[in-house]
Amino acid sequence: MDNYEGASMKAEVLDNIFLFDKGNVKILLLKKETEPYRGYWFLPRCMLLEEEMVEEAAKQAAYEFAGINTIDFLIDTIFSDPSRIPDERILGISTIGLTDSVTISLKQEGTNYEYSWFSIGSLPKMIYDHSKIAHKAIEDLKQILNSFTNMKQIFPSDFTLPELQKAYEEIWQETFDRRNFRKKIMSLDILEETGDSNFGESGRPAKLYRFKEDLNDKKMF
Numbered sequence: 779m780d781n782y783e784g785a786s787m788k789a790e791v792l793d794n795i796f797l798f799d800k801g802n803v804k805i806l807l808l809k810k811e812t813e814p815y816r817g818y819w820f821l822p823r824c825m826l827l828e829e830e831m832v833e834e835a836a837k838q839a840a841y842e843f844a845g846i847n848t849i850d851f852l853i854d855t856i857f858s859d860p861s862r863i864p865d866e867r868i869l870g871i872s873t874i875g876l877t878d879s880v881t882i883s884l885k886q887e888g889t890n891y892e893y894s895w896f897s898i899g900s901l902p903k904m905i906y907d908h909s910k911i912a913h914k915a916i917e918d919l920k921q922i923l924n925s926f927t928n929m930k931q932i933f934p935s936d937f938t939l940p941e942l943q944k945a946y947e948e949i950w951q952e953t954f955d956r957r958n959f960r961k962k963i964m965s966l967d968i969l970e971e972t973g974d975s976n977f978g979e980s981g982r983p984a985k986l987y988r989f990k991e992d993l994n995d996k997k998m999f
Contacts, residue, residue: 855872878931
């Protein structure tokens with residue numbers, strides 16, 4: 779029998795919670811009020827208890843720090859650098875959760891912590907290795923949201939094609955030709971018109987769409 783005596787290690791779960799609002803992609807960060815790193819920002823986090831699943835701990839951190847209890851989390855990456863937190867050996871388990879502005883506005887509860895939503899292209903100074911963890915999660919969004927089944931989670935309500943394109947451009951950090959993007963999306967037969975319109979940035983009405991029920995695990999790229 780293997781002997782694991784003395785091999786126990788502390789682990790913390792860190793939440794990368796991404797909010798999608800009219801094509802804008804943001805991540806939830808909290809402000810640190812004490813030293814060290816006072817005034818810096820950090821990801822919602824909590825220690826992993828012996829009897830907990832990682833996904834359970836991720837949900838607990840989201841609720842404790844931001845009053846959010848409507849998100850399911852995926853395990854992303856393990857960060858095992860022994861020096862990631864000075865003077866303490868703690869394994870970091872990164873998770874990813876997705877939400878949209880409508881769900882947050884309707885279901886988020888109050889919290890005593892100061893938090894803010896930051897654009898994924900403009901992150902503030904963060905404690906320890908949290909910037910590295912956040913950037914890795916942002917990069918991994920490309921694979922997660924390449925599936926339209928996952929994209930549907932963050933566009934559950936009606937949206938315009940420019941809003942959808944903006945989200946892809948923020949995640950992939952590149953600009954897509956408007957006509958080519960529209961042609962590609964429409965050729966996949968994954969959207970249906972709602973019959974309504976919305977006024978976009980140009981001031982002209984734009985058709986509203988929603989994802990179809992059966993997406994057959996189609997992918998963007």
